[in-house]
Amino acid sequence: MKITLLGTGSSMADKNRAQMSILFEHKGEFNLLDIGSGALRRLMELEIDFKKIKRIFFTHFHVDHSSDFATLVQTMWLEDFSDTLEIYGPQNITQWYDAVFNGVYPYLKDKIKIKVNPLQLGDAIKFNGITVKTIKNKHGDTPSLAYLISFDDKRVLYSGDTVPTNEIIEAATGIDLLIHELAFPDSLKEKSTVHTVTSQMAEILEKANPKSVILVHIYPMWFAEQEHELETLQKHYSGNIIIGTDKQIINL
Ligand SMILES: [Zn+2]
Ligand SMILES: [Zn+2]
Numbered sequence: 001m002k003i004t005l006l007g008t009g010s011s012m013a014d015k016n017r018a019q020m021s022i023l024f025e026h027k028g029e030f031n032l033l034d035i036g037s038g039a040l041r042r043l044m045e046l047e048i049d050f051k052k053i054k055r056i057f058f059t060h061f062h063v064d065h066s067s068d069f070a071t072l073v074q075t076m077w078l079e080d081f082s083d084t085l086e087i088y089g090p091q092n093i094t095q096w097y098d099a100v101f102n103g104v105y106p107y108l109k110d111k112i113k114i115k116v117n118p119l120q121l122g123d124a125i126k127f128n129g130i131t132v133k134t135i136k137n138k139h140g141d142t143p144s145l146a147y148l149i150s151f152d153d154k155r156v157l158y159s160g161d162t163v164p165t166n167e168i169i170e171a172a173t174g175i176d177l178l179i180h181e182l183a184f185p186d187s188l189k190e191k192s193t194v195h196t197v198t199s200q201m202a203e204i205l206e207k208a209n210p211k212s213v214i215l216v217h218i219y220p221m222w223f224a225e226q227e228h229e230l231e232t233l234q235k236h237y238s239g240n241i242i243i244g245t246d247k248q249i250i251n252l
Contacts, residue, residue: 059160
Protein backbone atom coordinates (compact mmCIF):
# COMPACT_ATOMS: atom_id res chain seq x y z
CA MET A 1 0.00 0.00 0.00
CA LYS A 2 1.14 3.49 -0.82
CA ILE A 3 0.08 6.19 1.63
CA THR A 4 0.46 9.84 0.65
CA LEU A 5 -0.07 12.66 3.11
CA LEU A 6 -1.88 15.30 1.07
CA GLY A 7 -2.52 17.68 3.95
CA THR A 8 -1.09 17.60 7.45
CA GLY A 9 -2.20 20.99 8.79
CA SER A 10 -4.58 22.02 11.52
CA SER A 11 -7.56 24.34 11.37
CA MET A 12 -5.22 27.34 11.50
CA ALA A 13 -3.91 28.69 8.20
CA ASP A 14 -0.42 27.43 7.41
CA LYS A 15 1.49 28.40 4.26
CA ASN A 16 3.32 25.05 4.19
CA ARG A 17 0.45 22.72 4.96
CA ALA A 18 -2.88 21.92 3.41
CA GLN A 19 -5.58 20.75 5.80
CA MET A 20 -6.06 17.10 6.72
CA SER A 21 -6.22 14.60 3.91
CA ILE A 22 -4.53 11.25 3.39
CA LEU A 23 -4.53 9.22 0.18
CA PHE A 24 -4.19 5.45 0.37
CA GLU A 25 -3.60 3.49 -2.78
CA HIS A 26 -3.78 -0.28 -3.04
CA LYS A 27 -3.93 -2.49 -6.12
CA GLY A 28 -4.57 0.49 -8.37
CA GLU A 29 -7.48 1.94 -6.37
CA PHE A 30 -7.37 5.38 -4.73
CA ASN A 31 -9.13 6.22 -1.49
CA LEU A 32 -9.05 9.22 0.82
CA LEU A 33 -9.21 9.77 4.53
CA ASP A 34 -10.68 13.29 4.98
CA ILE A 35 -10.46 16.03 2.38
CA GLY A 36 -9.65 19.37 3.98
CA SER A 37 -8.82 22.60 2.20
CA GLY A 38 -5.91 22.28 -0.24
CA ALA A 39 -6.15 18.50 -0.74
CA LEU A 40 -7.24 18.74 -4.36
CA ARG A 41 -4.35 21.05 -5.19
CA ARG A 42 -1.93 18.58 -3.60
CA LEU A 43 -3.34 15.80 -5.81
CA MET A 44 -2.72 18.00 -8.85
CA GLU A 45 0.84 18.76 -7.72
CA LEU A 46 1.46 15.03 -7.37
CA GLU A 47 -0.08 14.45 -10.80
CA ILE A 48 -2.61 12.03 -9.36
CA ASP A 49 -5.78 11.63 -11.39
CA PHE A 50 -8.55 12.63 -8.97
CA LYS A 51 -11.06 10.75 -11.13
CA LYS A 52 -9.51 7.53 -9.82
CA ILE A 53 -10.72 8.26 -6.28
CA LYS A 54 -13.22 5.58 -5.35
CA ARG A 55 -13.97 6.26 -1.69
CA ILE A 56 -13.64 8.99 0.89
CA PHE A 57 -13.71 8.12 4.59
CA PHE A 58 -14.54 11.19 6.70
CA THR A 59 -13.52 11.18 10.35
CA HIS A 60 -15.88 14.14 11.00
CA PHE A 61 -17.26 17.19 9.27
CA HIS A 62 -15.26 20.09 10.61
CA VAL A 63 -14.18 22.44 7.82
CA ASP A 64 -10.52 21.41 7.99
CA HIS A 65 -11.47 17.78 7.19
CA SER A 66 -14.21 18.25 4.61
CA SER A 67 -14.05 21.59 2.83
CA ASP A 68 -12.47 20.36 -0.42
CA PHE A 69 -15.26 17.82 -0.91
CA ALA A 70 -17.50 20.25 -2.80
CA THR A 71 -14.47 21.39 -4.80
CA LEU A 72 -13.76 17.78 -5.76
CA VAL A 73 -17.37 17.12 -6.75
CA GLN A 74 -17.51 20.23 -8.92
CA THR A 75 -14.22 19.33 -10.59
CA MET A 76 -15.27 15.70 -11.14
CA TRP A 77 -18.51 16.91 -12.73
CA LEU A 78 -16.69 19.29 -15.08
CA GLU A 79 -14.28 16.49 -16.03
CA ASP A 80 -17.08 13.98 -16.75
CA PHE A 81 -16.49 11.62 -13.84
CA SER A 82 -18.79 8.68 -14.58
CA ASP A 83 -18.04 6.26 -11.74
CA THR A 84 -19.78 6.25 -8.34
CA LEU A 85 -18.00 8.03 -5.51
CA GLU A 86 -18.57 6.22 -2.22
CA ILE A 87 -18.42 8.40 0.87
CA TYR A 88 -18.33 7.09 4.43
CA GLY A 89 -18.47 8.82 7.78
CA PRO A 90 -20.15 9.02 11.16
CA GLN A 91 -23.96 8.96 11.33
CA ASN A 92 -24.38 12.70 10.66
CA ILE A 93 -22.93 12.24 7.17
CA THR A 94 -26.52 12.07 5.88
CA GLN A 95 -27.42 15.42 7.44
CA TRP A 96 -24.15 16.98 6.26
CA TYR A 97 -24.63 15.67 2.72
CA ASP A 98 -28.16 17.05 2.65
CA ALA A 99 -26.91 20.43 3.88
CA VAL A 100 -24.16 20.55 1.22
CA PHE A 101 -26.33 19.64 -1.77
CA ASN A 102 -29.77 20.91 -0.75
CA GLY A 103 -28.65 23.88 1.32
CA VAL A 104 -25.34 25.33 0.22
CA TYR A 105 -24.63 24.07 -3.33
CA PRO A 106 -27.93 22.89 -4.92
CA TYR A 107 -26.39 23.45 -8.37
CA LEU A 108 -24.03 20.53 -7.67
CA LYS A 109 -26.77 18.08 -6.70
CA ASP A 110 -26.83 14.87 -8.74
CA LYS A 111 -24.08 16.11 -11.06
CA ILE A 112 -22.04 13.01 -10.22
CA LYS A 113 -23.11 9.71 -8.68
CA ILE A 114 -22.40 9.64 -4.94
CA LYS A 115 -23.31 6.89 -2.51
CA VAL A 116 -23.54 7.96 1.12
CA ASN A 117 -22.65 5.36 3.75
CA PRO A 118 -23.25 6.26 7.42
CA LEU A 119 -21.06 4.16 9.70
CA GLN A 120 -21.35 2.95 13.26
CA LEU A 121 -18.76 1.75 15.71
CA GLY A 122 -17.70 -1.78 14.88
CA ASP A 123 -18.53 -1.50 11.18
CA ALA A 124 -15.92 -2.96 8.84
CA ILE A 125 -15.90 -2.12 5.14
CA LYS A 126 -14.14 -4.60 2.88
CA PHE A 127 -12.92 -3.88 -0.65
CA ASN A 128 -10.04 -4.84 -2.89
CA GLY A 129 -8.11 -6.75 -0.22
CA ILE A 130 -8.53 -4.00 2.39
CA THR A 131 -10.67 -3.83 5.52
CA VAL A 132 -11.47 -0.41 7.01
CA LYS A 133 -12.83 -0.70 10.52
CA THR A 134 -14.32 2.11 12.60
CA ILE A 135 -12.66 2.80 15.95
CA LYS A 136 -13.95 4.99 18.77
CA ASN A 137 -12.31 8.37 19.13
CA LYS A 138 -13.50 11.42 21.09
CA HIS A 139 -13.62 14.95 19.67
CA GLY A 140 -15.82 16.83 22.12
CA ASP A 141 -19.47 16.41 21.17
CA THR A 142 -18.74 16.19 17.46
CA PRO A 143 -19.75 12.85 15.90
CA SER A 144 -16.46 11.36 14.75
CA LEU A 145 -14.60 8.14 14.03
CA ALA A 146 -11.06 6.83 13.77
CA TYR A 147 -10.24 4.25 11.09
CA LEU A 148 -8.16 1.08 11.22
CA ILE A 149 -7.01 -0.07 7.79
CA SER A 150 -5.89 -3.71 7.45
CA PHE A 151 -4.46 -5.42 4.39
CA ASP A 152 -2.30 -8.53 4.01
CA ASP A 153 -0.69 -8.70 7.47
CA LYS A 154 -0.36 -4.92 7.87
CA ARG A 155 -2.33 -2.43 9.95
CA VAL A 156 -2.55 1.36 9.82
CA LEU A 157 -4.67 3.52 12.11
CA TYR A 158 -5.73 7.12 11.49
CA SER A 159 -7.00 8.81 14.64
CA GLY A 160 -8.88 11.79 13.19
CA ASP A 161 -9.26 14.66 15.69
CA THR A 162 -9.39 13.27 19.19
CA VAL A 163 -8.32 13.21 22.79
CA PRO A 164 -6.66 9.91 23.71
CA THR A 165 -9.05 6.94 23.85
CA ASN A 166 -8.50 3.43 25.14
CA GLU A 167 -10.02 2.09 21.94
CA ILE A 168 -7.37 3.81 19.83
CA ILE A 169 -4.59 2.58 22.11
CA GLU A 170 -5.94 -0.96 21.92
CA ALA A 171 -6.37 -0.89 18.14
CA ALA A 172 -2.93 0.71 17.67
CA THR A 173 -1.07 -1.81 19.80
CA GLY A 174 1.87 -3.19 17.85
CA ILE A 175 0.58 -1.90 14.50
CA ASP A 176 2.78 -0.99 11.58
CA LEU A 177 1.80 2.66 11.38
CA LEU A 178 -0.16 5.01 13.63
CA ILE A 179 -1.16 8.31 12.06
CA HIS A 180 -2.25 10.38 15.05
CA GLU A 181 -3.14 13.98 15.58
CA LEU A 182 -0.93 15.97 17.90
CA ALA A 183 -2.39 19.43 18.20
CA PHE A 184 -0.75 21.31 21.03
CA PRO A 185 2.34 21.44 23.27
CA ASP A 186 1.95 20.57 26.94
CA SER A 187 2.07 24.27 27.83
CA LEU A 188 -1.45 24.55 26.35
CA LYS A 189 -2.81 21.41 28.03
CA GLU A 190 -5.40 23.31 30.07
CA LYS A 191 -6.94 24.82 26.95
CA SER A 192 -6.90 21.57 24.98
CA THR A 193 -10.18 19.75 25.58
CA VAL A 194 -10.86 18.11 22.22
CA HIS A 195 -7.34 17.44 20.93
CA THR A 196 -4.19 15.59 22.01
CA VAL A 197 -1.18 17.27 23.65
CA THR A 198 2.40 15.99 23.76
CA SER A 199 2.39 14.15 27.11
CA GLN A 200 -0.86 12.41 26.13
CA MET A 201 0.72 11.40 22.83
CA ALA A 202 3.72 10.06 24.75
CA GLU A 203 1.40 7.90 26.86
CA ILE A 204 -0.41 6.58 23.79
CA LEU A 205 2.92 5.65 22.20
CA GLU A 206 4.24 4.05 25.37
CA LYS A 207 1.16 1.88 25.75
CA ALA A 208 0.47 1.01 22.10
CA ASN A 209 4.08 0.87 20.92
CA PRO A 210 3.37 1.02 17.17
CA LYS A 211 6.30 0.38 14.84
CA SER A 212 6.08 3.95 13.50
CA VAL A 213 4.04 7.03 14.22
CA ILE A 214 3.28 9.95 11.95
CA LEU A 215 2.16 13.06 13.77
CA VAL A 216 -0.34 15.23 11.90
CA HIS A 217 -2.78 18.12 12.50
CA ILE A 218 -0.05 20.00 14.36
CA TYR A 219 -0.76 23.62 15.29
CA PRO A 220 1.91 26.31 14.86
CA MET A 221 2.12 26.62 18.67
CA TRP A 222 3.46 23.05 18.86
CA PHE A 223 6.18 23.76 16.32
CA ALA A 224 7.25 26.74 18.42
CA GLU A 225 8.20 24.23 21.16
CA GLN A 226 9.08 21.34 18.86
CA GLU A 227 12.49 20.46 20.30
CA HIS A 228 11.28 20.15 23.86
CA GLU A 229 8.09 18.33 22.85
CA LEU A 230 9.99 15.77 20.79
CA GLU A 231 12.22 15.05 23.77
CA THR A 232 9.12 14.25 25.80
CA LEU A 233 7.94 11.80 23.16
CA GLN A 234 11.35 10.14 22.83
CA LYS A 235 11.53 9.55 26.58
CA HIS A 236 8.50 7.29 26.32
CA TYR A 237 8.87 5.77 22.88
CA SER A 238 11.84 4.39 21.00
CA GLY A 239 10.04 3.71 17.70
CA ASN A 240 10.12 5.79 14.57
CA ILE A 241 8.60 9.26 15.08
CA ILE A 242 7.78 11.11 11.86
CA ILE A 243 6.46 14.65 11.80
CA GLY A 244 4.12 14.48 8.84
CA THR A 245 4.68 16.82 5.93
CA ASP A 246 2.51 17.39 2.88
CA LYS A 247 3.23 15.13 -0.09
CA GLN A 248 5.20 12.68 2.07
CA ILE A 249 4.87 9.11 0.81
CA ILE A 250 4.99 5.95 2.93
CA ASN A 251 5.07 2.52 1.35
CA LEU A 252 3.86 -0.38 3.46
ZN1 LIG B 1 -12.17 18.69 14.29
ZN1 LIG C 1 -9.26 19.17 12.59
